[in-house]
Amino acid sequence: xxxxxxxxxVIGGAGFIGSHTVDELLKExxxxxxVYDNFCRGNPQNLxxxxxxxxxxxxxxxxxxxxxxxxxxxMKGIDGVFHFAALWLLQCYEYPRAAFNVNIAGTFNxxxxxxxxxxxxxxxxxxxxxxxxxxxxPIDESHPFRNxxxxxxxxxxxxxxxxxxxxxxxxxxxxxxxxxxxxxxxxYKGAYIAVIMKILDRLDQGLDPIVYGDGxxxxxxxxxxxxxxxxxxxxxxxxxxxxxxxxxGIKTSIKELTQLLLQLTxxxxxxxxxxxxxxxxxxxxxxxxxxxxxxxxxYSVPLPEGLKKLIQWRRQDQKQTTTLPS
Ligand SMILES: NC(=O)c1ccc[n+]([C@@H]2O[C@H](COP(=O)([O-])OP(=O)(O)OC[C@H]3O[C@@H](n4cnc5c(N)ncnc54)[C@H](O)[C@@H]3O)[C@@H](O)[C@H]2O)c1
Numbered sequence: 347x348x349x350x351x352x353x354x355x356v357i358g359g360a361g362f363i364g365s366h367t368v369d370e371l372l373k374e375x376x377x378x379x380x381v382y383d384n385f386c387r388g389n390p391q392n393l394x395x396x397x398x399x400x401x402x403x404x405x406x407x408x409x410x411x412x413x414x415x416x417x418x419x420x421m422k423g424i425d426g427v428f429h430f431a432a433l434w435l436l437q438c439y440e441y442p443r444a445a446f447n448v449n450i451a452g453t454f455n456x457x458x459x460x461x462x463x464x465x466x467x468x469x470x471x472x473x474x475x476x477x478x479x480x481x482x483x484p485i486d487e488s489h490p491f492r493n494x495x496x497x498x499x500x501x502x503x504x505x506x507x508x509x510x511x512x513x514x515x516x517x518x519x520x521x522x523x524x525x526x527x528x529x530x531x532x533x534y535k536g537a538y539i540a541v542i543m544k545i546l547d548r549l550d551q552g553l554d555p556i557v558y559g560d561g562x563x564x565x566x567x568x569x570x571x572x573x574x575x576x577x578x579x580x581x582x583x584x585x586x587x588x589x590x591x592x593x594x595g596i597k598t599s600i601k602e603l604t605q606l607l608l609q610l611t612x613x614x615x616x617x618x619x620x621x622x623x624x625x626x627x628x629x630x631x632x633x634x635x636x637x638x639x640x641x642x643x644x645y646s647v648p649l650p651e652g653l654k655k656l657i658q659w660r661r662q663d664q665k666q667t668t669t670l671p672s
C-alpha cells in the first residue's frame with residue numbers, strides 16, 4: 347500500500363519499536379499518525395519529537411486493546427494499522443493469564459476492529475520466539491515452531507489469528523518475526539530489562555559484567571531504527587498472508603556482545619562467568635533473505651554503531667532523569 351496521503355493507527359506506538367515506527371512514518375508524506383497505547387510500558391517521552399508534527403497525536407479517549415469499543419472508534423477512517431501492543435517474554439512467564447488476555451484476546455480485538463472498520467492493511471509484530479531453539483542455521487521462515495514459552499505461544503496464536511482473519515474476511519496483513527531488537531528508548535528502568543541493559547547497569551556501577559553459562563549462546567541483534575524501517579517496508583509491500591524474519595543474519599555470542607560493550611564504554615572490567623540460570627533460547631540467528639527479496643528490507647546499522655548510539659542515548663536519558671524536579 348502506498349503511504350502517501352494515508353492515515354495510520356500505531357497500536358503500542360508509545361513503546362520501543364512502535365515509537366521509532368511513528369518517527370519513520372512521519373518522514374513520509376502520510377496524512378495522519380495516531381498512537382493507540384495504554385502506557386503500561388510505553389512512555390510519552392518516546393513521542394516527544396513526533397508530537398511536534400501536527401500530523402501526529404495520541405488517541406486520548408483511551409488506548410487499551412482490551413477496550414474493543416474504543417479500539418473500534420480509533421480505527422474509523424484508518425487505512426493502515428501497525429500492531430505492536432503486547433506483554434513481553436518475562437511478563438508472560440510471570441503472568442500467563444494476562445499474556446493470554448493482552449496478546450491473544452487483544453490481538454483478536456485488533457483484527458476484528460480492522461475488519462469492521464475496513465482497514466486496508468495490517469502489520470503484525472510477531473517474534474523469533476516462535477522458533478524456539480534452532481535446529482538449523484540460519485533460521486528461515488519455514489523452520490518449525492519449537493517454542494516452549496507462553497510469550498512465544500501467544501505470538502504463534504497471533505500469527506494464526508491473522509491468517510484466519512485473512513482467509514475468512516480478506517484482511518490483508520504481513521507478520522514480522524523480529525530477532526533481538528536493541529537501541530535508544532529500550533527500557534532500562536523497568537522490571538523487565540534485556541541483556542544489553544543489564545550489562546550496562548553493571549558497568550555503570552563499576553562492577554564486572556556477568557555472563558551466564560560460557561557466553562557462547564548466540565543471537566541476531568538488530569538496531570531499532572532498522573526494525574522500524576522493516577515495518578514501513580511491510581506496510582508498503584504488495585504481499586499478504588506471509589511472515590518475515592527481521593534481523594541481520596549475523597550471529598553474535600553473548601561473550602562477543604559483552605566484549606564489545608566493554609570496548610565501547612572504555613571499561614577495563616572483566617567478564618565474570620556464572621552458572622546459567624533461566625534461559626529461554628540458546629541459539630537464534632535469522633535468515634534475512636525472504637524479507638530482502640519480498641519486502642525490499644535490508645538492515646543498515648552494524649552492531650558496534652548501533653550500540654554506540656544506544657550508550658549515548660542511555661547516558662543522556664540518565665542525566666535528564668536525575669535532573670528532573672521531584
Ligand atoms: N524488542 C524486541 O526485541 C522484540 C522482539 C520480538 C518481538 N517483539 C514484539 O514487538 C512488539 C513491540 O515490542 P517493543 O519492544 O516495542 O515493546 P514495548 O513494551 O516497548 O511496546 C509495547 C507497547 O504496547 C503497549 N501496550 C501493552 N499492552 C497494551 C494494551 N493492552 N493496550 C494498548 N497498548 C498496550 C505498551 O504500553 C507499550 O508501549 C511487541 O509485540 C513485541 O512482542 C519485540
